[in-house]
Amino acid sequence: MADKPHLFKQGNKLGGxxxxxxxxxxxxxxxxxxxxxxxxxxxxxxxxxKIRERDPLEAAKLYLRLLEYIVPKKASVEMRAEIDTRIQxxxxxxxxxxxxxx
Numbered sequence: 001m002a003d004k005p006h007l008f009k010q011g012n013k014l015g016g017x018x019x020x021x022x023x024x025x026x027x028x029x030x031x032x033x034x035x036x037x038x039x040x041x042x043x044x045x046x047x048x049x050k051i052r053e054r055d056p057l058e059a060a061k062l063y064l065r066l067l068e069y070i071v072p073k074k075a076s077v078e079m080r081a082e083i084d085t086r087i088q089x090x091x092x093x094x095x096x097x098x099x100x101x102x
Contacts, residue, residue: 022030044066052059 048059048062051062
């Protein structure tokens with residue numbers, strides 16, 4: 001066997017999947033799930049319509065809850081600030097009942 005050259009030397013590529021590509025079974029599974037999801041969306045649309053006819057407010061609540069899975073929420077931002085204030089001067093005017101200031 002020492003006479004035969006090695007076909008599989010390091011760095012020698014004779015085919016195979018490209019990096020990051022899915023194997024056939026994974027690709028088929030994702031396609032099946034996608035088809036099932038599309039059918040579910042059609043049924044869901046019909047169900048929401050039936051609920052809307054019976055209780056429009058409940059249908060709106062369900063619709064908004066479903067949107068959370070489609071439209072990303074905005075992240076809340078908390079802002080804090082420290083304010084350093086120093087009192088420069090305090091003026092006090094005292095008015096007596098006779099109308100004079102002191």
